[in-house]
Amino acid sequence: MAREVSSEEEAGGGDELRRGPWTVEEDLLLVNYIAAHGEGRWNALARCAGLKRTGKSCRLRWLNYLRPDVRRGNMTAEEQLLILELHGRWGNRWSKIAQHLPGRTDNEIKNYWRTRVQKHAKHLNCDVNSQQFKDLMRYLWMPRLLERIHRSSQSQSHDADDADLSVSAATSCITSDLVVDAHHPPLAMADSNDSAAMWQQHQAPQMSVAGAPPPTTTMAQHVVLPTAAASCHQMQDQFVCARAAETTTCCWSESESLPGLAGLYYDDAAAALPEFDVETMAMWGPEDDPWYTQMLGL
DNA sequence: AAACCGGACAACCGCCGAATA
DNA sequence: CTATTCGGCGGTTGTCCGGTT
Structure with a gap:
């Protein structure tokens, strides 16, 4: 679930890796980058996309949530x-x-x-x-x-x-x-x-x-x-x-x-x-x- | 209205094997 | 051959939210 970034989070971010729920902005960064360059090499992808996340986190977010073919809703x-x-x-x-x-x-x-x-x-x-x-x-x-x-x-x-x-x-x-x-x-x-x-x-x-x-x-x-x-x-x-x-x-x-x-x-x-x-x-x-x-x- | 509780699900962690330098 | 990095997997924890007291 995306949420707004609080002012504290933005101020205290620095070069620290972000954790916790993904924001809409992060999702957009990730989706746009993958649309342009494809997926894989997640650590490099995270850096190049300007995401302060680990490659693992990016991969998980993409595979479990952002991928276009992810089915959501109740199990049939x-x-x-x-x-x-x-x-x-x-x-x-x-x-x-x-x-x-x-x-x-x-x-x-x-x-x-x-x-x-x-x-x-x-x-x-x-x-x-x-x-x-x-x-x-x-x-x-x-x-x-x-x-x-x-x-x-x-x-x-x-x-x-x-x-x-x-x-x-x-x-x-x-x-x-x-x-x-x-x-x-x-x-x-x-x-x-x-x-x-x-x-x-x-x-x-x-x-x-x-x-x-x-x-x-x-x-x-x-x-x-x-x-x-x-x-x-x-x-x-x-x-x-x-x-x-x-x-x-x-x-x-x-x-x-x-x-x-x-x-x-x-x-x-x-x-x-x-x-x-x-x-x-x-x-x-x-x-x-x-x-x-x-x-x-x- | 507020506190509490439990369900649902997103996200993280640690480990392992494969790939690469 | 060895060390390091990366990606994948399963287990666990964290967070949100709706219902109940």
């Missing part, structure tokens, strides 16, 4: 889902996660995680890195986000022309490369190890409906899903199928703390998490309250 459901998903894979690799959310900075994602996700872990009185909390995210919050994405894309799909635009640019860029196959990992993602691991996590529980023949393993109908919404539809459908099946053989989490949880759907998961308070499970705001109420049959 798609972005939240991706953050949960990618954090589950990579942990606190914020810059790596940010690479998959165009326009979002590592700092913003880190702040989001700390202020939103960790806050809820604290309210639930469980460690954010615990398997219990991870299961909660995976079986309650992520399906919930999927549901919201699905619902919003359904409602927008009535506007046929705008259907694809309903998905944020952020996640559509990322998941456009997801190649979903009923029995094979995604074929095209950033790196093969990650894609295989992510596929395992996205894979639906293997179902074995009583009396039904086991699913064929020769099915190889690759479906290229062009948008995040499409891949979420697939995942959502898999959740629903899993729930519909009378008996399930789970292949998701092998949680020791919640051994029966893997592969369950909302109500099952809620029943398996009796230690959590209903109110504190409401992660996504007041609009989710009715959903939680319904979920728990209250």
Whole structure:
């Protein structure tokens, strides 16, 4: 947030390096200099631009705030889902996660995680890195986000022309490369190890409906899903199928703390998490309250 | 109206590896 | 080869602001 420079600050500035919030004048200096000369060599840039800031400070200000492609505002459901998903894979690799959310900075994602996700872990009185909390995210919050994405894309799909635009640019860029196959990992993602691991996590529980023949393993109908919404539809459908099946053989989490949880759907998961308070499970705001109420049959 | 509190986010710090002199 | 500089990253702190008491 830029603010006016106080008279004291101007008087006492001298050759001292400035710290604290950036002013409008500093922002203009930095933006204009980068527009004329490009970014990089930040220490020299800071000197040449006449900024009494460290090169590091200039770089951070540019990357996190001034860059024209920085996205601001609330995280979309798609972005939240991706953050949960990618954090589950990579942990606190914020810059790596940010690479998959165009326009979002590592700092913003880190702040989001700390202020939103960790806050809820604290309210639930469980460690954010615990398997219990991870299961909660995976079986309650992520399906919930999927549901919201699905619902919003359904409602927008009535506007046929705008259907694809309903998905944020952020996640559509990322998941456009997801190649979903009923029995094979995604074929095209950033790196093969990650894609295989992510596929395992996205894979639906293997179902074995009583009396039904086991699913064929020769099915190889690759479906290229062009948008995040499409891949979420697939995942959502898999959740629903899993729930519909009378008996399930789970292949998701092998949680020791919640051994029966893997592969369950909302109500099952809620029943398996009796230690959590209903109110504190409401992660996504007041609009989710009715959903939680319904979920728990209250 | 003022004090207090907590959430959100901007900014800084320390460390590390890569690049360069 | 070594020392220094630079850029990137993750953790932490500081600041602002709105809500509550």
